[in-house]
Amino acid sequence: MTASVIPLPRRPEAPSRTKRNLTVLATLALLVWALLSVDAELDRLVDLPARLASMFDRMFLPPDWDYFGTAAAAMVASIQMAWIGTLIGAVISLPLGFFGARNVSSGPVSNMVRLFLNAVRAFPELVLAVVVFVPIAGLGPVAGTLAIGVHSVGTLGKLTAEAVEGIDPGPVEAARATGARPLQVQRWGVIPQVLPEVVAFWLYRFEINLRAAAVLGIVGAGGIGQILSNTLEYRRFDKAGMAILIIIVATILIDYISGTVRRRIIEGSGARRIQGDVLEQPELVEVPASPLSERGRAMARVDTDVG
């Protein structure tokens, strides 16, 4: 009996790597081009540590403690700008989010609302403040607050619309089946499903807006940014150091509080589930893992360095 040779199936060709190599080359070329064209004085990097040390020395060793009161008051003004701006954004974005959601709104309406939200979102707070609100409201915190509010409408509206699109349609059908009116269906079939996520978005937006408020001061919108820009202009580095200290401490503190509250809102909302006598049918037992609640949870975990 001779050992018969079983023909093995042909081995596949290794896939071409040309594409990958080209991508790497192109990326490198872009990097070189960018480095050359920004004309960075890279040799100055060498004495960067010394400059940083000297600046640190002038700002923080010691900071101007007598300036604490003024700087803290300005920080409070910035926090107020961020808070009121966020409230404006939340109140206006909530109905817009519902109108922008395809499943509860009509096609043409949701398209128009989304177009509007995208347009609003395209303008950063800084641009809105300089171009629109400083000319209207004059220099000061009002302009900054309005700029923050309007930009927040854009982002919060989009997030709300997506949250609404991710809901479980079952309770909505149940509410309609009871003979409830359309507004009642939204109020009791949709809002309880999305509210935890949406409130978490609001808080997260507040954290971002706090940073925006600090920056906006530099273009004359009051608050801690204005203090920073003024003191640096007059080279009072010890006063600037005080302002920076306050910004850092206040931001960390508020991020911590807001983050804790967000986590509680998201995880406290139906995170625990008793499966009990429900059969092992994953698609029925598990809450439909909508992309939004995933995002909501991700946001609850976001750390302080996201601005």
Place this chain on the structure above:
Amino acid sequence: MIDFKNASVTYPGGVHALRDLTLQIPDGEMVVIVGLSGAGKSTLIRAINGLVPLTGGDVTVDGKSVAKARGGELRRIRSRIGMIFQTFNLVKRTTVLNNVLMGRLHATPTWRSLVGRYRPGDVEIAMRALERVGIVEKAYVRAANLSGGQQQRVGIARALAQEPKIILADEPVASLDPPTSHMVMRDLQRINRELGITTIVNLHFLDLAKVYGDRIIGMRDGQLVYDGSGAQADENVFRDIYGRSLTADDVLEAAATR
């Protein structure tokens, strides 16, 4: 009295879910609809409260045409018809009581429901509905924290809170284990007997259908293929409805012991 007159539903895409169905269900009956999935059971049930619009013929409830009703007229018809779902369809993030109070929305002014200030009388009705299904102690618990059987009872309480004349149940026990299934079916039977509410239940387990169905309606390919008492429905009848011989999957007890 529910009256189907040559009712047809053709979904976009050409699926005929109901074909020329003529059927009468008098007040107070306990009817079980059986048939394979896709036979039109869900469509039949949803045609009664207008969640699925007819594409031909008519359905009337107490003489009022569901097919022709729009807006407030349709909502008035729906308010007299409670509905129970396979996946319970509760808002899991809110309390049991808020879910049951959904059944009172039809009787609550919009402004009251928007701010969540239900009338004390409506809260009382919701509480009594919870008492009837035996979970009033869970009234202020989040629905997400209940087991499947408890959630389905909340679903029943929500339907009862409407003070309906008719209850529709679309596969109410398909996601529950056998003992819980019997509990939920007994609840429905009790509601039918004690309150005289016409009860129409979709089931695919034949033994449950025989036990709880005073009247059994068999559906196949969108057509009525059997209409008779549960006592008369023997294995041959079910084989006819299903168009194939029966398997262990068609019986709850057998499915449970597998």
